[in-house]
Amino acid sequence: MTTMWQQVLAIDAKYNTYRTPNNPQFRTLYIRRRSQLLRDSAKAGFDPQLRKQYLKQRMQLLTDKYGASISLSDQSSLWSRSASIRGSRTNLDMLDDSLGEIRTHRRQHSRGSGNKLDLMAEDPTGLVPTKDAGASKAMAGGTSLSENYAFTGMHHIFDHHQRAVTAVKFANDDKSRIACSSLDKTISVCQVLPSPATVVCILKGHTKGITDFSWSLSNDQILSCSLDATARLWTVSSGTCARTVSDPQHAPLHACCFQPLNNNMVVTGNSRGLVQVMNVSTGKPTKGGHGKLTGQVLCLAFNDSGTLLWGGDDKGVISSFQYDMATGKLTKGKRLVVCEGSPITCISFRAWVSREARDPLLLINCAINQLCLYKITSSDGEVSLKKTFSIKHRKETIRSSFCPLMSFREGACVVTGSEDLSVYFFDIERKLKPCVNKLQGHSAPVLGVSFNYDESLLATSDAEGLVIVWKRQQDEGGAHILEQK
Template identity: 55%
Template sequence: MAAVWQQVLAVDARYNAYRTSNFPQFRTQYIRRRSQLLRENAKGGFDPLLRRQYLKLRSQLLAQRYGPLSEQSSFRTYSNSVRSSRTTLDRMEEPARTVPRPNGRDFEDDLRAQGARGHRRSVSRGSYQLQAQMNRVTYEDKSPGSVVPTSVAEASRAMAGDTTLSENYAFAGMYHIFDQHVDEAVPKVQFANDDKNRLACCSLDGTVSIFQLVPTPPAVLRVLRGHGRGVTDFAWSLSNDVIVTTSLDATMRIWATEDGKCIREIPDPDCSELLCCTFQPMNNNLTVVGNNKHNVHVMNISTGKKVKGGSSKLTGRVLSLSFDSPGRILWAGDDRGSIFSFLFDMATGKLTKAKRLVVSEGSSITSISARSWISREARDPSLLVNACVNKLLLYRVVDNEGTLQLKRTFEIQQSANPVHSIFCPLMSFRQGACVVTGSEDMCVYFFDVERATKAIVNKLQGHSAAVLDVSFNCDESLLASSDAKGMVIIWRREQK
C-alpha cells in the first residue's frame, strides 16, 4: 500500500512549488497533511482500477489549475496543446515585455585520511525547471549550442527583484555554527524540501543531526543514533517525514523525522559498505544505493528488499548518484573516474545501463547534481559534477539516454577530498545562473555559469578544513556548509 500513496503524493508534489506563491511555508504544511491523509487512507486498501482513474483525474485537475508539466525533461518537442497553454509562470510574467523564444584502499581509510566521503544529492526544484521551457523569453546565440540571456529578457530580473546576480548571492555573515560533530567529518548537509529553517547533517561519528534554525537560537531537534559506523549519506523524502541513511556498517536505515525513531534497518544485498543514496523522485518508496563493491541497487524501503532487475555494476566504488527531475534517468559516479547513465523503468524499478563517460581515469566522481534547466534563459538540461581534477564541471545533457557534453569548467581545489556542489534552487527566476561548491582551500565558491570571464560571484571564508558540502534553503536566504573537521556553518544572505 505504501507504493500507492507515494504515487498519489508524487503527483501533488510536482505542482507544490506553485501553491501559495506568497506564503511558501503553507506548501510544506500542505504536502505534510496530504502525506498524512494518504497514508491513513491507504490502510483501507486501494482498488487498482479506481487508483488509476483517480491518478488520471487528479493529474488533469492539477494541470488545468497550474499548467501542464513535462514528464520527459523536454528532450522531445512538446505537442501543440502544451505549447499553446497558459502556464502559471506565464501569468506571473504578464507585466514584463516578452517575445516568443526561439583505486584499492578501504573506503573508511579514505574517509579518515581525507576527513570526508563521497556523494551529494542536490535539491532540485523540478517543477520550476520543467515549466521553464514553456515560458516566453528572448534568447541570443553567442556560440553553437549555447543559449544565453539578452538584455531584453526582463521576466527573470523582475521576479528576482531586478537585482544583479552578485547582489542576489551576497552571503556574508554567519547566522550560526554547529560544532557537535567536531573531529569527525560531516560529508553531507541538506535542508528539508521546501523548508527555510530545518536541515540535517550526517557524520562519520555514526549519527545524523536534525536542526531547527527558527525560533532563535537555532537548536538541535534530535539526533538519530543506531548505525555502528560512520554515516556516509542521507536523503529527505519528498514530504520530509522520512530520512534514509547509508553507512559504512553495510546497512541503510529508514528514520521517522517526527520522533527520530528507526523504522527499518536494511542490510546491503552485497554485505558491503554503503557509500551513497538517493530517493526516486516520483516514487519515494524506492531508494537507490551505491556500495563499495561497485554495485548500484534499487531498494524497496517498505519491503526491505532490492527490486528485481534494479541492480547494475560500475567500474569502481559508487560514490555519487542523481536522478533527473522526472526520475527517468539515473546518473552514477565512481572512484575510477566514470559517470554511468541508467534508464529507470517507472513501472518496475528496473535499471538499464545506457551511457558511460570517462571524465578522468582514476579520479573519483564525488558529486553529481542534475537540473532540467540551468535558468529560464539557459534551458539546457544539465549535470554539475565534482571530480578530483581541481575543477568543477558542468555538462549539457544532450539526449534522453543521459549522454553528456562538457559545457564549462571552473577552477577549484579538489584533488583528494569528496567535495560537493549544488545548483541554486531559484535560478530559474533570475538572469544568469549560479552554482555553489565546496573546495579543499576551505572556501565556498559561487560561480555564474553563464559568465564568460570572472565567473566567481562570491567567496565565503570561515571554515578551517576542506569544505565538503553545501545546501540552500528553499528561498535562498540561508546557505549551510560542512567541512572535514565536522563544522557546520549557516550563512545568511545580506539584506539590502
C-alpha cells in the same frame, strides 16, 4: 544578545584562516571554544551598548593584526572582499571607512586603466540582461547576480559533531530544518529558524561512519547509508529507525537516494560498484534493479521524473541507467570517463537553471581540481561537457549544488565546497571571471553545501565536523534579496 555574539563569532571566523597557518586543527578548536565562551557570555545579559563597543574594538584589533580584510593587492579577489564587507554593513557599521577606501581605490584604478575588464571589477555585473529579460530584471529588483549572492555573515554555527560532516541538506521546501550526516556514526536534525538555532534530535544506530543521506519528498523520513554496509530509514518525528536494509554484497555504502516519484523505492551504491534498487517496505532488492559501475559508487542522482539515474565512481567514470517506473528495473545507458582515476564525488541534476540555460544539466565534482557542468544530450543519459570551474579538489568528498531559485537575470549560479577551506559561487553563463562570491570561515575542507528553498540561508559543512549557516544580504527594507521562481 544571541545576534551580537554571532556577529562577534562571524568576525573571528572571517580571520580564522590567517591564524596558525601550519596548524588547521588549532583553528577549529579556537572557533569552537570562542563559540562556547560567547554563548555563555550572552546568557549573562551584558549591556548591549557595551557589546557593540566590544564588537567594534574586536574588529579593529583583528584588522590591525592581520590586515587582510581590506588588502588591495589581490585585484582578482577585490570584488568578492568588498561584496562581503558591503554585505556586513547592516551589522558592522564600523566597516564604513574601510569600504570607502576600497571604493576609492577601485575608482582610481578603473579611471587610470580604462580597460574593460577593470571596469567590470568596478561594476561586477559585467553582463547586461537580454532585451527579452527586461521585465524580469525589474521583477528581481535590478540587483546584479553578484549582489544577489552577497552574505551578511553567519547566522549560526553547529559544532556538536565529533568528526567530518559528510553532507548537510535542508529539508524539501523548508526554510528552517537541516540534517547533517557525519563520520561519527550519527545524523543530526536541526532547526535554524527562529533563533536561537537548536539541535532537535540525533539519529543513532549506524555502527560506522555515515557517508550520505536523503530527505523523503514529504520530509517525514530520512534515508541514510553507512560504511557498516547498511541503509537505514528514519522516522524524523520520533527520531527512530523504521527499517534497516543490508547491502546484498555486505559492502560499505557510499551513496543513497529516494526514487523521486516513489519514495517506497530507494537506490544505494556500494564500494564494489553495485548500484541497487530496494523496496524499503519489504527490505528486499527489486528484480532486475541493479547495475554495475567500474569502481566504488560515490554518488547517485535521478532526474526529476525518476526515469534516468546517474552514478559516479572512484575511477572517474559517470554511468547512466534508465529506470522502469513499473518494475524498478535498471537498464544500462551511457558511460563517460571524465578523468581516469579521479573520483567523481557528487552529481546534481537540474532540468534548466535560467532563461539562458534551458538545457537539462548535470553538475559534477571531480577530484581533478574542477567542478564540471555537463549538458544532457539524449534520453538514455548521454552527456557532453559544457563548462569547467577551477576549485581545489584532490582527496576529499566535495559536494556542490545548483542554486535553487530560477534566475530572472542573465546568468545562473552554482555553489560548491572546496579543499582550500572556502565556499565558491560560480555563474555558469559568465565567460570571464565566473566566480561571483567566495565565503571564508571554515578551518577545514568544505565538504557539503545546501541552500534552503528560498535561498535566505546557506548551510556548509567541513571535514572537522563544523556546520556553518550563512545569512543572505538584506535590502534596505529588511527583506532578503531573492529571485522569483
